[in-house]
Amino acid sequence: MSDEQPAPDAEAVPGADAAVEAVAEAVPDADAAVEAVAEEQIAFDVNDFPGGARGAIEAVLMVVDEPVTEMALASALELPVDDVRAHLEGLEAEYAAQQRGFTLRSVAGGWRVYSRSDYAPVVEKFLLDGQQAKLTxxxxxxxxxxxxxxxxxxxxxxxxxxxxxxxxxxxxxxxxxxxxxxxxxxxxxxxxxxxxxxxxxxxxxxxxxxxxxxxxxxxxxxxxxxxxxxxx
Missing domain, CATH: 1.10.10.10 (Winged helix-like DNA-binding domain superfamily/Winged helix DNA-binding domain)
Incomplete structure (x- = not known):
């Protein structure tokens, strides 16, 4: 003989449906609450940052491993795509004018920071140091x-x-x-x-x-x- 007992029929429990409805009404929609909190935490205006939109774009480019598209940047920063493109081209021009050791390049449909080719000998020497060491x-x-x-x-x-x-x-x-x-x-x-x-x-x-x-x-x-x- 099995020790398991059948679950009681909802109709056999007085007020069961009413209790469930009351609990449902008392608990706010969890998904909506989470979305509201997340939206509140990441809400910002790029113009409020010290470096403005260009500074925000630079911050994103510093952490990406693959070229990032203008559309992705525009979505993340809540800016028009044309504005993002203008900022990227402006940053590229600034780096060139300042003779920085890095530059922005548009490759594979996206943008990424690269070392400037003028400094290739320095980068090559740095990377080749210890080149003969065995692979880990x-x-x-x-x-x-x-x-x-x-x-x-x-x-x-x-x-x-x-x-x-x-x-x-x-x-x-x-x-x-x-x-x-x-x-x-x-x-x-x-x-x-x-x-x-x-x-x-x-x-x-x-x-x-x-x-x-x-x-x-x-x-x-x-x-x-x-x-x-x-x-x-």
Whole structure:
């Protein structure tokens, strides 16, 4: 004989429907309340900032990993797209006039801060210092994921490895082991793949000569599933 008892019928409980309605009326709509609080917390006027709209645009550009579109900036800053474009072009002109070590460039449908080409020798020397050091375990794991899943974006590599790989990807690019292969159709994220130098270092004629993946990493469909979960 089962110890479970059937749930009482709502009609058998006097006033059940009335009690539920009373509670529902007493509790405000949670979603609406959350949205109202969020809107209140992030409400601002870019003109109130010390640097105005241009300062706000600079602040956003300092934290993005991929080129950001004019539309995205306009939406975030609540400005017309034409105004955002004018500010971006103005910033680019200011940096050039001031001979700053960085500049703004419009690439892949968006804008991003880059080091100015005039300073390439300095940047190259800085990046090449310690170039002969061995790759870390994190670099090797990231390189393996890119080699077998290319072309692949940094976000998908991060999803597979379970950690942020921005710094590691920059190291691999600087060492000439991986390179940009284009951008995703949706989202515009930069896609990475291995270089000819990578094949040379491993003594491979082509990517077809890479060892079979199965003995060392999860199956391809498992990697895809992990990556999709990481994006969700």
């Amino acid at each position: 375990q994190a670099s090797l794991e990231t390189l393996a994921v890119i080699a077998y899943r290319q072309p692949i974006s940094r976000s998908r590599v991060s999803a597979v490895r379970g950690v942020n790989v921005d710094g590691v990807v920059r190291t691999l690019v600087n060492r000439g082991l991986i390179e940009e292969l284009g951008t995703e159709t949706e989202g515009g994220a930069v896609l990475y793949g291995t270089t000819a130098y990578f094949l040379q270092r491993l003594g491979l004629g082509s990517l077809d000569d890479l060892p079979a993946l199965a003995p060392y990493l999860p199956e391809i469909d498992v990697l895809d599933e992990i990556a999709e979960q990481g994006r969700g």
